Amino acid sequence: MRAHSLYLLSRTASVSSPASPCRCFHRMGSLKMNIPIVDFAAFSINKKRVSNRKLPALSKQLETAFTEVGFVILKNTGISHATVTRVLEVSKEFFLKSKEQKGPFRRSSFPESENHGWVSLETESLNPPRPGDLKEAYNITSLQSDIRWPPDPFKDIHTSFFWQCKDLGLRVLRVMAHSLDLDPEVFLHTHGQIGSNKNATTLRSLYYPSVKCEEAKEGQLRCGEHSDYGSITLLFQGSEGLQVLSRSGEFIDAPCIPGAVLVNIADLMQRWTSDRFVSMRHRVLLPTAGDDRTRQSLAFFVHPDDEALISCCDGSDKYPPVTAGAYLKERFSKSYGKT
Ligand SMILES: O=C(O)CCC(=O)C(=O)O
Ligand SMILES: [Fe+2]
Numbered sequence: 126m127r128a129h130s131l132y133l134l135s136r137t138a139s140v141s142s143p144a145s146p147c148r149c150f151h152r153m154g155s156l157k158m159n160i161p162i163v164d165f166a167a168f169s170i171n172k173k174r175v176s177n178r179k180l181p182a183l184s185k186q187l188e189t190a191f192t193e194v195g196f197v198i199l200k201n202t203g204i205s206h207a208t209v210t211r212v213l214e215v216s217k218e219f220f221l222k223s224k225e226q227k228g229p230f231r232r233s234s235f236p237e238s239e240n241h242g243w244v245s246l247e248t249e250s251l252n253p254p255r256p257g258d259l260k261e262a263y264n265i266t267s268l269q270s271d272i273r274w275p276p277d278p279f280k281d282i283h284t285s286f287f288w289q290c291k292d293l294g295l296r297v298l299r300v301m302a303h304s305l306d307l308d309p310e311v312f313l314h315t316h317g318q319i320g321s322n323k324n325a326t327t328l329r330s331l332y333y334p335s336v337k338c339e340e341a342k343e344g345q346l347r348c349g350e351h352s353d354y355g356s357i358t359l360l361f362q363g364s365e366g367l368q369v370l371s372r373s374g375e376f377i378d379a380p381c382i383p384g385a386v387l388v389n390i391a392d393l394m395q396r397w398t399s400d401r402f403v404s405m406r407h408r409v410l411l412p413t414a415g416d417d418r419t420r421q422s423l424a425f426f427v428h429p430d431d432e433a434l435i436s437c438c439d440g441s442d443k444y445p446p447v448t449a450g451a452y453l454k455e456r457f458s459k460s461y462g463k464t
Contacts, residue, residue, distance in 0.1 A: 158369045158377040161190040162198045162385070168300060170203035170292045180303050187297075188304035195405035196369055196389045198382060199297070204289050206384035209361045213421045215282045216330035219243075219275045220261050230263070230275060238267035238322055240457065246334070252349025252408070253459055256342040259411070265328040268320045287328045290359055290425035291319050294326075297357060297388055298427070305398060307438060315433040315449075316356070325355070325428040325453050333366070333420040338411045347420065348409035350376075353391035354456045355428035355449070360387040363421035370406040379407070393429065393452060396444045399437040428453065 163186045167179035190197035219227070224245070232242035241264055247257030263275075265283055274280040298312035318324040333347045347366070360367070367387075368376040379387065395404040412418060429435060431450030437443050 156377055157380050158194075158196075158371065160194055160196045160198050160369070160379060160387070161186065162200060162382075163187065163190065164201055165199040165296075166201035168296045169201055170289060170296065172203070175296070180300065184300050184303035187300055191301070191304070191390050191402040193372070194369075195403040196379070196387060198380070199386045199388055200382075200384070202293050202386050204286075204293060204361075204386065208286065208289070209363075209384075209423065212282055212286045212330070212361075212423060213363050215279055216263060216423075217332065217421060219263060219279060220332040220334075222275075230273065232264060235267065235272065237269065238272070240264050240325060240327060241266040241272065249461055250349055251351035252346070254344075255349045256345040258349055259333065259336050259341065259345060259347050260409075261332045261334070263330045265330075266325060267322055269322060283328060283330070286423070287320065287425075290328060291326070291427075293386070294319075294357060294359060294425060294427040297359075301357075301402075305401070305438060311438075312356070312429075315429045315435075316427065318430045319427070323432065324430045325426075325450070327426045327428070329424045329426065331420075331422045331424065333409065335417045335419050336411055337417075338414055341411055346408060346410055347412075350406045350408040352395075352404040352406050353389065353424075353426060354393065354453055355391045355426050356394040356397070357427045358389050358391055359425040359427070360389065361423040361425075362387065363423075364418070366409045366412075366420050367422075368408050368410065372403075372405075376408065391426070392456075393435055393449060396447075397435050397438055399439045399441050399443045401439075 163183070167183060168175050187197060227243050230243040232240065232244050235241040244262040244264065246259060246261055249262070250257050265287060268284060268287065295313055295316060298316060299309055302309050302312050316324070319326040336347070362381040365378065365381040367379040369379045371377050389407070390402045390404045392404045394402055409420070429449040431448065433449045434446050435449055435452070436446035
């Protein structure tokens with residue numbers, strides 16, 4: 126699902142007139158994207174053993190969501206709202222520190238893990254023609270014992286959340302394999318090294334500071350239009366603000382349901398499934414004028430192991446085989462190209 130217009134303005138949002146100093150997009154109405162809500166209790170991470178009885182129905186629901194919308198909302202995953210709130214709270218303590226305190230954790234200061242670390246405001250453009258995104262992020266890609274961490278309890282809280290997300294991500298992938306009539310283990314084998322330096326899976330804590338939209342640059346957003354790069358993404362939103370591109374080409378507000386997890390297909394998975402599962406673009410607009418609230422979210426980007434060779438699972442040659450590591454390197458070079 127690639128859309129080609131420069132900034133992808135949508136009918137649900139309009140840019141303020143040139144005469145106005147305010148550069149916000151203004152949301153019109155309260156239409157919400159119709160994303161299927163699926164009860165994942167049968168595969169909850171709290172269940173040591175899962176019964177396959179519910180697998181056919183569940184895999185059908187995921188198949189419908191991922192072929193038609195590219196997104197699904199999972200309830201009863203076993204990751205509690207309280208856990209998410211605590212991770213957001215501890216992350217925020219870090220983001221509120223001074224630049225000097227955050228500097229030593231900057232992305233690119235961890236030679237053993239290229240994507241790991243703090244991303245400062247306007248450093249990344251997820252839609253490269255736009256100015257840098259008005260967000261900060263902390264990427265946790267490496268859990269090696271010698272990696273430096275911000276002060277306690279950052280490490281423990283984020284590490285424990287990382288493992289919960291890994292568990293949930295692998296359970297979702299198992300159900301997806303069933304949806305695609307593949308060996309149930311196929312995605313598990315290709316995602317065997319999550320948490321090691323041989324796999325790029327990343328827990329990213331995002332912080333969108335308060336913005337005065339009249340001070341933003343022309344075309345600048347909190348998070349530019351993009352699709353994710355890996356296999357699937359688990360997204361935990363602290364508050365509303367995400368918009369998702371519909372199949373009819375409009376950006377529509379995604380619901381934010383406390384305790385639920387938004388899961389989307391990412392680009393490598395779309396390629397892997399020969400476009401059967403769709404990786405849809407999404408974005409976070411600037412707040413409307415006078416809204417000085419900050420926003421937070423947690424994204425868990427699930428990636429195959431760097432060495433995993435991704436070729437179309439239907440046996441077609443729609444896309445040439447590519448290793449997950451090489452593909453990701455190419456994508457990062459574009460989104461961080463302007464630094
Ligand atoms: O903050 C959000 O809700 C979305 C962030 C996102 O899409 C991303 O970082 O890839
Ligand atoms: Fe994203």
